[in-house]
Amino acid sequence: MISENLKKLPPYLFDELDRKAEEKRREGIDIIDFGVGDPDIPTPEHIVKACCEAARKKENHRYPSYEGKLEFRQAVAERFKEDFGVDVDPEREIISLIGSKEGIHNVHFAFLNRGDYVLYPDPGYPVYKTAPIFAGGIPYKVPLLEDNGFLPDLEKIPKEVVKKAKIMWINYPNNPTTTVAEVEFYKEVVDFARENGIIVCSDEAYSHIVYDHKYRTILQVEGAKDVCIVFNSLSKTYNMTGWRIGYAIGGEELIKAFRKVKTNVDSGVSNIIQDAAIVALRSSQECVKKNVEIYRERRDVLVEGLKKLGFKCEKPRGTFYLWLKVEGSSIEFANRLLDVGVLVTPGIGFGEHGEGYVRFALTQSVERIKEALERMEEIF
Numbered sequence: 001m002i003s004e005n006l007k008k009l010p011p012y013l014f015d016e017l018d019r020k021a022e023e024k025r026r027e028g029i030d031i032i033d034f035g036v037g038d039p040d041i042p043t044p045e046h047i048v049k050a051c052c053e054a055a056r057k058k059e060n061h062r063y064p065s066y067e068g069k070l071e072f073r074q075a076v077a078e079r080f081k082e083d084f085g086v087d088v089d090p091e092r093e094i095i096s097l098i099g100s101k102e103g104i105h106n107v108h109f110a111f112l113n114r115g116d117y118v119l120y121p122d123p124g125y126p127v128y129k130t131a132p133i134f135a136g137g138i139p140y141k142v143p144l145l146e147d148n149g150f151l152p153d154l155e156k157i158p159k160e161v162v163k164k165a166k167i168m169w170i171n172y173p174n175n176p177t178t179t180v181a182e183v184e185f186y187k188e189v190v191d192f193a194r195e196n197g198i199i200v201c202s203d204e205a206y207s208h209i210v211y212d213h214k215y216r217t218i219l220q221v222e223g224a225k226d227v228c229i230v231f232n233s234l235s236k237t238y239n240m241t242g243w244r245i246g247y248a249i250g251g252e253e254l255i256k257a258f259r260k261v262k263t264n265v266d267s268g269v270s271n272i273i274q275d276a277a278i279v280a281l282r283s284s285q286e287c288v289k290k291n292v293e294i295y296r297e298r299r300d301v302l303v304e305g306l307k308k309l310g311f312k313c314e315k316p317r318g319t320f321y322l323w324l325k326v327e328g329s330s331i332e333f334a335n336r337l338l339d340v341g342v343l344v345t346p347g348i349g350f351g352e353h354g355e356g357y358v359r360f361a362l363t364q365s366v367e368r369i370k371e372a373l374e375r376m377e378e379i380f
């Protein structure tokens with residue numbers, strides 16, 4: 001009954017951990033959840049207000065356009081200019097997405113032929129690996145190793161694979177390893193893509209969640225647009241994961257092909273949500289800075305606490321995660337933490353090279369983080 005493609009998808013690994021967490025919750029045991037990458041802080045009030053007002057406008061009640069309102073795309077272009085110093089053409093080089101996950105999946109259908117390879121980072125966001133399978137392609141993992149600063153080693157990808165590769169995924173600031181990228185790295189990637197006829201898909205969902213690091217995009221590399229598509233979203237920057245709005249930016253040819261796929265798949269992002277997003281992008285960005293300061297304080301408390309418990313860890317430079325190296329199996333480690341009511345994500349869930357790590361999402365208050373550290377003291 002089930003399709004061959006669906007059968008090829010990797011198994012879900014956390015059945016047992018989930019069951020155990022659910023059981024504990026049912027027993028009324030308090031769980032401190034560092035598992036999901038979903039901000040606990042609400043969407044800023046001025047954005048919520050704009051949404052309520054937009055809902056009253058009759059013209060917003062009809063189907064949106066496939067590529068998004070021009071005003072939304074203009075607001076994205078303005079933000080890109082201000083934050084990254086990059087010029088993009090709102091009419092030809094931007095398309096709205098129903099959250100970036102949607103685009104990360106659908107983009108493969110625009111460019112992959114049967115048997116084409118897709119290079120994806122391991123550990124990494126699971127969609128980079130599953131989407132190519134749906135589109136008839138072959139995902140090929142590129143390890144992100146600590147020794148190489150969690151950057152892909154482009155030299156090490158076998159030549160035969162590079163020849164057959166059509167798309168390469170990169171993601172900085174990186175989920176789950178928290179690494180940030182410098183422009184030099186992006187330059188190397190763009191050169192590699194151009195030499196080998198590969199389209200770089202750069203997932204920049206955490207572009208604005210950085211600590212003492214400048215805002216970076218691969219589009220800061222001269223001419224990158226011809227071979228790159230950037231995926232970004234309002235989800236993490238403005239605590240809008242539940243709103244489902246993102247965008248892709250790239251050269252005209254790339255975006256045109258992508259748009260053609262989407263006209264056959266969905267009917268765009270709600271006009272109401274787009275109006276709220278326009279306000280988010282065009283208003284003062286103080287709320288973004290405040291957000292980052294909240295994560296910074298949580299990060300510092302967690303890192304200091306873990307060090308006191310004897311763990312080795314550095315302060316992450318980007319994202320709202322902590323990628324902690326642990327002894328032994330990551331699932332077993334997570335299980336031990338769950339015994340004291342602390343839930344983290346085992347690294348193996350992000351791929352084979354995530355083994356030996358667990359991920360903490362900094363989506364709990366400082367008080368809860370302190371409490372989690374106290375509980376961990378009982379077992380370490």
Ligand SMILES: *Cc1c(COP(=O)(O)O)cnc(C)c1O
Pocket residue numbers: 037098099100101102125171175203205232233234235236241245246
């Ligand atoms: C959260 C996240 C996204 C964004 O997802 P949306 O669909 O825009 O909410 C994309 N990539 C990574 C790596 C993420 O962690």
